[in-house]
Amino acid sequence: MASPEHKGPAGHNASAQEGVAANPDPVLDFANEHRHEHVHHGGPAADHANHPDEVMYSATVPDKSMDKPRDYAAAEKSVTDEDSGNVGHIRSSRDGSAKGFIKYYYRKFRLVVHLAIWAVFTAWWIYGLVRFRNEKNWLIPFLVYLAITLRIVFLWIPIKYAMMPVKLVWRHTAFKAYEMTPKKLHHPIAAAVTVAVFLIGSMVPEETGENTRASRAQSLFGLVVMIAVLTVTSRNWRKIPWHTVIGGMLTQFIVAVFVLRTQAGYDIFYFISELAQSLLGFADEGVIFLTDPSVPELPWFFTGVIPPIIFFVAFVSLLYHVGLIQWFIGKFAVFFFWGLKVSGAEAVVAAATPFIGQGESAMLVRPFVPHMTMAEIHQVMTCGFATIAGSVLIVYIGFGLNAQALVSSCIMSIPASLAVSKMRYPETEETLTSGRVVIPDDEEHRAANALHAFANGAWLGLKISGMIVATLLCIIAFVGLINGLLTWWGGYWGINDPPLRLELILGYIFYPLAWLLGVPNQNLLQVGELIGQKIVINEFAAFRSLQNVERYQDMTDRARLIATYACCGFGNLGSLGTQIGVLSQIAPGRAGDVSKVAFSALISGVISTLTSASVAGMLYTNTIGTAIV
Numbered sequence: 001m002a003s004p005e006h007k008g009p010a011g012h013n014a015s016a017q018e019g020v021a022a023n024p025d026p027v028l029d030f031a032n033e034h035r036h037e038h039v040h041h042g043g044p045a046a047d048h049a050n051h052p053d054e055v056m057y058s059a060t061v062p063d064k065s066m067d068k069p070r071d072y073a074a075a076e077k078s079v080t081d082e083d084s085g086n087v088g089h090i091r092s093s094r095d096g097s098a099k100g101f102i103k104y105y106y107r108k109f110r111l112v113v114h115l116a117i118w119a120v121f122t123a124w125w126i127y128g129l130v131r132f133r134n135e136k137n138w139l140i141p142f143l144v145y146l147a148i149t150l151r152i153v154f155l156w157i158p159i160k161y162a163m164m165p166v167k168l169v170w171r172h173t174a175f176k177a178y179e180m181t182p183k184k185l186h187h188p189i190a191a192a193v194t195v196a197v198f199l200i201g202s203m204v205p206e207e208t209g210e211n212t213r214a215s216r217a218q219s220l221f222g223l224v225v226m227i228a229v230l231t232v233t234s235r236n237w238r239k240i241p242w243h244t245v246i247g248g249m250l251t252q253f254i255v256a257v258f259v260l261r262t263q264a265g266y267d268i269f270y271f272i273s274e275l276a277q278s279l280l281g282f283a284d285e286g287v288i289f290l291t292d293p294s295v296p297e298l299p300w301f302f303t304g305v306i307p308p309i310i311f312f313v314a315f316v317s318l319l320y321h322v323g324l325i326q327w328f329i330g331k332f333a334v335f336f337f338w339g340l341k342v343s344g345a346e347a348v349v350a351a352a353t354p355f356i357g358q359g360e361s362a363m364l365v366r367p368f369v370p371h372m373t374m375a376e377i378h379q380v381m382t383c384g385f386a387t388i389a390g391s392v393l394i395v396y397i398g399f400g401l402n403a404q405a406l407v408s409s410c411i412m413s414i415p416a417s418l419a420v421s422k423m424r425y426p427e428t429e430e431t432l433t434s435g436r437v438v439i440p441d442d443e444e445h446r447a448a449n450a451l452h453a454f455a456n457g458a459w460l461g462l463k464i465s466g467m468i469v470a471t472l473l474c475i476i477a478f479v480g481l482i483n484g485l486l487t488w489w490g491g492y493w494g495i496n497d498p499p500l501r502l503e504l505i506l507g508y509i510f511y512p513l514a515w516l517l518g519v520p521n522q523n524l525l526q527v528g529e530l531i532g533q534k535i536v537i538n539e540f541a542a543f544r545s546l547q548n549v550e551r552y553q554d555m556t557d558r559a560r561l562i563a564t565y566a567c568c569g570f571g572n573l574g575s576l577g578t579q580i581g582v583l584s585q586i587a588p589g590r591a592g593d594v595s596k597v598a599f600s601a602l603i604s605g606v607i608s609t610l611t612s613a614s615v616a617g618m619l620y621t622n623t624i625g626t627a628i629v
Helices: 014-018 072-078 101-108 110-131 139-156 160-172 174-180 183-203 213-232 242-261 263-290 306-322 324-340 344-356 358-363 366-371 374-386 390-398 403-424 450-491 502-509 511-516 521-536 539-548 557-567 573-586 588-619 624-628
Strands: none
Touching (some): 213 403, 213 511, 306 324, 306 450, 324 344, 344 358, 358 374, 366 588, 374 573, 390 403, 390 539, 450 539, 502 511, 502 521
8 A cells, every 4th residue: 555645536645635835845736636537547537528638747836935825827837738848848946037147148049049059960960961971871960960950949839739730640540440449459459469560570580590480489488478477476467557568568579679670770779889888988088187098998897887987977967957867758758658658757767767777766756755656666666677777888888798789678678667567566556646747856966056966976976886896896705605605515516517606506597587588508508697697696797797707708699689688687686775775765654665565576677677688589680680799
C-alpha cells in the first residue's frame, strides 16, 4: 500500500483540496488535478466526459503570496496539454522576469539571435555539403541542422499547428479502426502484431556466418521464456498492464533494429559514441595540466577513468542548470507516458536514468516519492538496475568496448524495464502522477549561476569517483579472498585445471541462461561467467574481464556482442544498497516499503538487461554487426 497520505479521490490527500495552506507544493495542489481516463481503473477523472482527448500536465506554478487565496483560474491556465506545444515543457518556479544584462537583451532581440544562429548553421551545412560532398558522411550534419531548424521554428510557431494534420489523419484512420475493434480484442491484436514484427525482423534476413536462423530462434525462445517466468512469478498476473508490456517490448525491438540492421542507425549511434569518446580527450587535457603529458597514456584506472567521471558529472550539472537536460528528459518522459501508459513520475525516472544515474534520477521526483505506490517504487528501482549512467558509459567506451552496443543498450533497456517491472509488480493502486509529466524544481540544490553549477558538479563528481574507487577496491579484494579460499579448498578435491574460483561456479550457474540468450555453444561457459560477475560483483568487473582476461579473447563476435548487452546495467548486489540508501533518504517514511520491493526490483532490472541481450541475439548480422563489434 502507499503511504497513509496517499488517500482520497484519485489517490490524493484529501487535504490537498483545502488549498495551498494545507499543501504548499503547487505541484500537488488539487487545482492542478490531472484530467484523463485513469490507467489503473475504469472511472474517469473530473470533466473527462467533456474533454475525452485531453490530458492535462501539472506545472510548478510560481505563487508569491502563499498565504493568500489561490487564483485557481490562473492555475488552470498554467496547465498545458498537447495542443499548446508545451507537452513535456519544464516550467520553473523562479520569477520569470529578466534578470541580468544577458537575459534582458536576449529577450529584447531574441528574434535576431535566433535568425543569426539559423543563418550560421545554414551556411555551415550548405558550404560543407558543396565543398565536402564526396568526402564526408552528411547524414549526421543534416540531422543536426534539421534539429536546430525545427527547434528555432517551434520557438515561434506552436507545435500544435504541425501536429494538427497528424492528429487529423490519426483520428480518421488508425484510431477509427481501433475504436471499431471490440475492446477485448485490443491486446490480442497488439500482441499478434508484435509477434509478427519480431518474427519478420529476426527470421526473414538471410543467414550469414554465425547469424543463422537457428541461433536467432534460440534468442527468441529465450525472450519468450523470460516473459513466461515473469508472468508466472508476477505478484498479481491478472493485473498486468499488457499495453505497457507489449509497447515496451516492441519499442525495445524497434530501437535494436534501427541500430543493428540499418546503416543510418549505425551512423547515428556511432556519432553519439564518438561524442562520448571525445569527452575522454577533454578530461585528458586537465590531467596533463595537473600532471604530465605522459600520464594519460598510463594504463591505470585511477588516471584513465576517474578524471572523465569528474568532468562528465560537472558538465551534466552545467547542462542541468541551463535547462537542457530537463528539456530532453521531458520529451522522453512524454513519449513513455503516451506510448506506454505509465505514471508521470515513472516516465521521468525512466527517461532520466541513462543520463544522470540511478540515484540522481530519483531526486528529480523527490516531492512525489513519499506518495508513490509500491509498484511505482518498484519501477523506479528497476529502471536504475536496468541500465548504466552516462558518467560510467564513457568510461566503458574508453575501455575499447563496443560503443554502439553500449549506447543502444542504455536506450533499449528503458522501455524494457517499464515492461518487465509492470509484469513482475503490476499497479493495483491509484498513482498520484497519472497523466502528468512533471519535473519539480530542486530548491535545495539550485546553483546561483553556471559557474556555481559547474563547481558543484565537479565536487559531486569527485564524491562519486571516490565512492567508485572505494567500492571497487573493497569488492575486488573481497572476491580475491573468496577465490583464494575456493582455490585452496578445491585443491583437495583435485580441481586444479582450471582452479575452483567464483567465476567458474557462476559460469555453470548461468550456463543455461547464456544458451537462452543465443550464445554459441563453445562460448556458453565464458558468457555465463561474465553475467555472474556482473550480478555478484558489478558490471565493471565483467567488462574488465571481457576486455583484458585471455580466456575471453577468443570468443566469437556474436558471443561478445551478446555479453556486452547482457552486462550493460547496474543490476548487482552493490547497487542494491545504493538504491535503498538513496530512496530511504529521500523519503524516510517509505524506507520499509523500499526494502520490501528492492530484491524484486533487482531481479527485474537484471532481466530487463538480459532481454536487450536476447533481442541483440535475434538481430545480430555479420554486416552491420561486424562493423560495430
